[in-house]
Amino acid sequence: MSEDRFQRLLSLQDHDTRIDQLRHRHDTLAERAVLAASQDACRQLGDRQEARRTELRELQRNLKRNEDELAALEDRTKREYDRLYSGEITGTRELLTLQEEVDGLRSRCSDMESDALELMEAIEGIESEVGTLGASLAEANAEVVSAQQQLTEAEATVQAEIGQQTAARSTEAAGIPEDALADYEGLRARMGGVAVARLRNGTCEGCHLALSAMELDRIRQAPADKLCHCEECGRILVRA
Numbered sequence: 001m002s003e004d005r006f007q008r009l010l011s012l013q014d015h016d017t018r019i020d021q022l023r024h025r026h027d028t029l030a031e032r033a034v035l036a037a038s039q040d041a042c043r044q045l046g047d048r049q050e051a052r053r054t055e056l057r058e059l060q061r062n063l064k065r066n067e068d069e070l071a072a073l074e075d076r077t078k079r080e081y082d083r084l085y086s087g088e089i090t091g092t093r094e095l096l097t098l099q100e101e102v103d104g105l106r107s108r109c110s111d112m113e114s115d116a117l118e119l120m121e122a123i124e125g126i127e128s129e130v131g132t133l134g135a136s137l138a139e140a141n142a143e144v145v146s147a148q149q150q151l152t153e154a155e156a157t158v159q160a161e162i163g164q165q166t167a168a169r170s171t172e173a174a175g176i177p178e179d180a181l182a183d184y185e186g187l188r189a190r191m192g193g194v195a196v197a198r199l200r201n202g203t204c205e206g207c208h209l210a211l212s213a214m215e216l217d218r219i220r221q222a223p224a225d226k227l228c229h230c231e232e233c234g235r236i237l238v239r240a
Helices: 003-027 030-084 092-174 178-190 213-221
Strands: 196-200 236-239
Touching (some): 178 236
């Protein structure tokens, strides 16, 4: 394996390292976190709005029930009032009893009217809040759309760089013997992505450990085209 091909291995390693870095960058883009935060804000606003709408529907049901009961009570009050002054009842005790009943019915009507007013005020307040939440949700949705667009653009930029590096890598790999390439790929899988390192001043720049004098002598005596590996980490060594 010529010196040029050893340099190709180093170049191949550089491209693979850059591709790994770009993939990590792709997965950890700041725009991705911004989008997630925007989506979470939307979900929270949506949940709050739905909770208030549920409360609103319950209050509206209560108001309808109150109005129906009040209407029935007012009808009954009118009937008893008409009986009281119809002249058909002449007994004093009976009249007094009926008068007390009419007064009680009127009191209950008044209480129910007060309850209805309270319910209407509560409904008005929640309707206003639901409207405000709706406006906030519309703004949050717009932010999600914007964040998604920014993420898409950022991803496209990184993907384009990955494509360029991948193409350059293919060119380098084409000039490397298959056995050396297989050795390289196997080491990359086992060594955290770094399979090739320079041997400089007796030290492997992959693991940063100094090789023994005996090992260094063996490497010096080896043919120029022979693949040599670090005795400490096993990486392919490129003699500087």
